[in-house]
Amino acid sequence: MPLEPGLIGFAGLTSLALAMKKHRPGLNPRVALPPLAARGLGWALLGLAAAAAVWRFGAGMGVAAWLGQLSVAGAVLILLISWRPRLAPPLALAALACAPVLAWI
Amino acid sequence: MNGAPITPAATGLRQTMAWIHAWLGLLAGWILFAMFLTGTASYFRPEITQWMQPELRPAVVPPAQAADAAVRHLQKTSPDDLQWFIYLPDERTSATRVFARAKPDPDAKAPPKRRPEFKLDPATGERLEARDTRGGEHFYRFHFQLQIPHPWGRWLAGVCAMFMLTAIISGVITHKRIFADFFTLRWGKGQRSWLDAHKASAVLALPFHAMITYTGLITLVVMYMPWPIKANFDKPDAFNAAAYGAPPEGKASGRPAPLRPVGPMIEAAAKTWGGDSPRTVIVRNPNDAAATVTVLRSTAGRLSAGAQSITFSGATGERLFQSPHAGPAVSTAGVMLGLHLGHFAGPTLRWTYFLLGLTGTAMVGTGLVLWAVKRRKPGTAPFFGLRLVDRLNVGTIACLPVGMAAYLLANRLIPADMAGRAELEVKAMFWVWFGLAALACLRPMRRAWIETLSLAAIAFAVLPVVNAATTNRGLIASLRTGDTLFAGFDIAFLVTATLCGFAAWRAGRPQRAPVKRQRRAAQAPDAAIAREPAEDVHAA
Numbered sequence: 355m356p357l358e359p360g361l362i363g364f365a366g367l368t369s370l371a372l373a374m375k376k377h378r379p380g381l382n383p384r385v386a387l388p389p390l391a392a393r394g395l396g397w398a399l400l401g402l403a404a405a406a407a408v409w410r411f412g413a414g415m416g417v418a419a420w421l422g423q424l425s426v427a428g429a430v431l432i433l434l435i436s437w438r439p440r441l442a443p444p445l446a447l448a449a450l451a452c453a454p455v456l457a458w459i
Numbered sequence: 460m461n462g463a464p465i466t467p468a469a470t471g472l473r474q475t476m477a478w479i480h481a482w483l484g485l486l487a488g489w490i491l492f493a494m495f496l497t498g499t500a501s502y503f504r505p506e507i508t509q510w511m512q513p514e515l516r517p518a519v520v521p522p523a524q525a526a527d528a529a530v531r532h533l534q535k536t537s538p539d540d541l542q543w544f545i546y547l548p549d550e551r552t553s554a555t556r557v558f559a560r561a562k563p564d565p566d567a568k569a570p571p572k573r574r575p576e577f578k579l580d581p582a583t584g585e586r587l588e589a590r591d592t593r594g595g596e597h598f599y600r601f602h603f604q605l606q607i608p609h610p611w612g613r614w615l616a617g618v619c620a621m622f623m624l625t626a627i628i629s630g631v632i633t634h635k636r637i638f639a640d641f642f643t644l645r646w647g648k649g650q651r652s653w654l655d656a657h658k659a660s661a662v663l664a665l666p667f668h669a670m671i672t673y674t675g676l677i678t679l680v681v682m683y684m685p686w687p688i689k690a691n692f693d694k695p696d697a698f699n700a701a702a703y704g705a706p707p708e709g710k711a712s713g714r715p716a717p718l719r720p721v722g723p724m725i726e727a728a729a730k731t732w733g734g735d736s737p738r739t740v741i742v743r744n745p746n747d748a749a750a751t752v753t754v755l756r757s758t759a760g761r762l763s764a765g766a767q768s769i770t771f772s773g774a775t776g777e778r779l780f781q782s783p784h785a786g787p788a789v790s791t792a793g794v795m796l797g798l799h800l801g802h803f804a805g806p807t808l809r810w811t812y813f814l815l816g817l818t819g820t821a822m823v824g825t826g827l828v829l830w831a832v833k834r835r836k837p838g839t840a841p842f843f844g845l846r847l848v849d850r851l852n853v854g855t856i857a858c859l860p861v862g863m864a865a866y867l868l869a870n871r872l873i874p875a876d877m878a879g880r881a882e883l884e885v886k887a888m889f890w891v892w893f894g895l896a897a898l899a900c901l902r903p904m905r906r907a908w909i910e911t912l913s914l915a916a917i918a919f920a921v922l923p924v925v926n927a928a929t930t931n932r933g934l935i936a937s938l939r940t941g942d943t944l945f946a947g948f949d950i951a952f953l954v955t956a957t958l959c960g961f962a963a964w965r966a967g968r969p970q971r972a973p974v975k976r977q978r979r980a981a982q983a984p985d986a987a988i989a990r991e992p993a994e995d996v997h998a999a
Contacts, residue, residue, distance in 0.1 A: 356807050371642045414762045414794075415803060422811040425664040428642075429818055432659050436644035 358456055359407035360423030361449040366399030367424070367431050368446035380439035399450075400424070406453070476629040483629070484823075485830050485848065487622035489855040490605065492823045494616060496859060498602035498671075499816030501595060502801055502809055505551040508594030510948050511870045513930040515589050517554050518582045522547045522729075522736045523722035528584030529555045530721055530742070537561070537574065538746055545740040547581075549759060554578040554587055562711075590875040597866065597885055603679070606889070610682065617683050623672045626826075630661060637662055650832045657825040660818050667815040668822065674799035677792070703766065704783045714748040716774040721752055724771045728754040731769060731781070735760065748774050758802045765793025824856045849904055854896030857911035860959060862892025864918035871922075871929045905966065912963035919956035923949040 371377045373393035387395065403424065408416035434442050500507065509515070520528075529545045537543075537559045546556040558576035578587040593600075604612035631637070641662065644655045661668065681688065692698040699705065721740060728737050738757035744750045750773025758764045763785075770780040785793060797803055801812045831848045835841060841849070869887035873880045895914065899907040926949065927933025937945035 356805075360811075367642075374639075374642070376639075377642055411808075415808075418762070418798065419808055419811070421666040422808065422815055425667055425818065426811055426814045428663040429660070429814070432642050432644050432663065435642050436646055 355456060356410040356419070357423070358410065358453040359403045359420050360427045361453040361456070362399055362403040362406055363420075363424040364427035364431060365446040365450040366396045366403060367428050368396075368442050369393075369399060370396035371431065371435065372396075372443070377435060377439070380435065381442055382440050383443040406457070473633055473635065476632040480626050480629040480633050481830060483622045484626040484826050487619040487626070488823055488827045488830075489851050490615065490619045491623055492820060492827065492855050493605075493859055494602050494619065495816060495820040495823055497598040497863070499813055499820060500863065501599040501602055502804075502813045502816065504595035504599050506595065506944055506948075507598065508592070508596065509551075509553060509944060511592045511594045511867070512589040513926075513932050513945070514875070515554055515578070515587055517548070517580045517587065519548070519550075519553070520581045522549075523725040525555050525581035526725050526737075526740050527720055527722045528581060529557050529579050529740075530584075530718070532579055532584040532586070533557060533559060533742075533745070534718070540574075541744065543740075543742040543745060545742070547736070547738060547740065549736060549738070549757065551759075553581075555581045555584075590870070591881045592870055592884060593881050597888075598863070603675070606885075613679055613682060617676060617679055620672055620676045624669075624676065627661075627665075627669055627672060631665070634658060634662070650829070653825055653829040653832050657822060657829050660822040660825060664815050664818040664822075667812075668819050670798055671816075671819065674795045677795045678799055702786075702789050704780075708743065709749045709751065711744040711747045712749040715746055716748040716750065718742070718745050718750055718752075718773045719776045724752055724769075724776065725754055727771075727778075728756070728769045732756050732767070742773060745773065750774055751779065758797060758800075760803055760805070762797050762803050763790060763793035764797035764800055764802060765789060827852050827856065850896075850900050850907075853899050853904075853907045853911055854893075857908060857915060857962075858892050858896040858899065860915040860955070861895055861911065861918050862888045864915065864922060865891035867922055868918065868925060871925045908966040909963050912959050912966055916956045916960035916963055919952045919959060922952040 368381075369387075369392050372381055372383060372387065373389045373396060375389075378389070404416070404420045407420035407423070410416065411419045431442060434445070525547050526545055529547075530543070533540075533543045533545075539562065540559040541562045542560040544558050544560075546552075548555055556576060556578055559574045561572050561574065578589060579585065580587055603616045605615055606612065607615060634640075640655075640658060644659050645652055648655075676683070688695070688698045692701065696705075721742070725737050725740065729735065736757050736759075737754045738759075739755040741753040741755070742750065743753070751770050752773050753768050753770045756767040765785055766782070767785075768780075768782045769778065771777065772779055801809060804812055827848070831845060831852060834845050866884055866888035869884045873883055873887075877883070895911060899911050902910060923934050926945075927935070932942060932945045934946060934949040936942075937949070
């Protein structure tokens, strides 16, 4: 299932949320990255998600898939942050770990 | 707005945009909600049709074989027709659909009569008997024709889409903290929560909302703005020929000649298109020396929904015509349509589209509720406009899902061989939807929300039960046989029921917890929110 853009995007968006003062305490990550590093990592992961989407779907459909899966990942993340924010960082790591597995099979 | 005098200081760009956003959004909101929800369901149009004809379980065969079987059938039933239309099955539609057009009567001026459409077994070409239903086509048609006579439905949908586009742009300008509030969603805080939910559902899927609204408008732009074509072409046909190329539409020669097998033509076309399977076969003047076989390319897996075709001679099998390489304008139009329809999407992207469509539905719904919540003043009776908006909100947001469930329930409950059952199914949706909306007006506001949302939950929860009772494809059976389509529907119904139940529970919560409510009333949260400095102009 070509879900890598969404999974990597979820991790990227979580990292971006970690860089924000508003959400940092709620998310309470085990390893606290400095905000600037978290922001850089977040954008890098979003870029990686775009690359994964283009690799999976080709250039034209890849853009649609990237934006679409990113939006759904964002919706899931915002619901998670509003409900159980502490779950977001570990789930982001899990999503990131799942992505290469999906790409492999 | 809202009775407050507009002072020069308050008339900034954002305030103006907020005003536009609130009123255009409200005016078009109820129709947009219905368009979004039924349009979202339409991403599964062929699947809904399959679900609504549970007696059909034909075998899957290659398109060439299905086409040959269909031609065999048509040779038996109507060999002398003007045209045969054959819609081949693919991984999303299981049966071949065919219809024929008789030769025009030389005396009558009317166009040739279209014979009724029916379904064939792809493998044998035998006619399949299934319950008469409009299937997923009903939701699809409703989402841009609104069950209003042509062309008014499309015009109304177009006006609403234009309002939507304006609301998107004015909403983005109004919302000044897009990035600061990107992940913000606070529950249980009244108006602020509705604002959060509205902004979150709008901002997170903004690319989708803008794309789907714009491409939806563009899909019908030739109807809304016919003048450029009218100014440059005498007839619509001339424009079509110039834009898309025109396959030969020859007259019958009168000399009989046997129709060559279409299977090899389909295989040849598939080869030309890099293995993409053909979707439609149109045979013109079958069994005549001038017979033509036109094969249309499937849009699955391609971003552009533009039609591509190859025409063969039916008598010799020679390739007569191939649609030219599309120019930039035609390609753009094809990609716009393709992006809107989402036919290119495989299962993963289709579900992505579906979830994004639900996000759009949520955006419109929360916007409608927000309009009302913002204007409600504790302790005072709501003014007429607010009461009207409240009632229309219940009638749309909570009652439309019940109507859609009723349409699906009617499919299972109306006897399969009853005459006119397809129309009855459609009527079931509208009678239940509008009837429930009218009944809900008799109830106090909060009770109306709780009761209609609970009914929606019950209606969707009952669907798997009724399906299991009336067909042999219930959830357990379909899980056992690996019937992912039917299992998927049952699970989706249960999830929808859970969501509606959750919404009903949230709507009823403060009343069920009087202690908590008293405490909150003591703190007067609404008044506190009203006194707080406006977070942005939405809340102003």
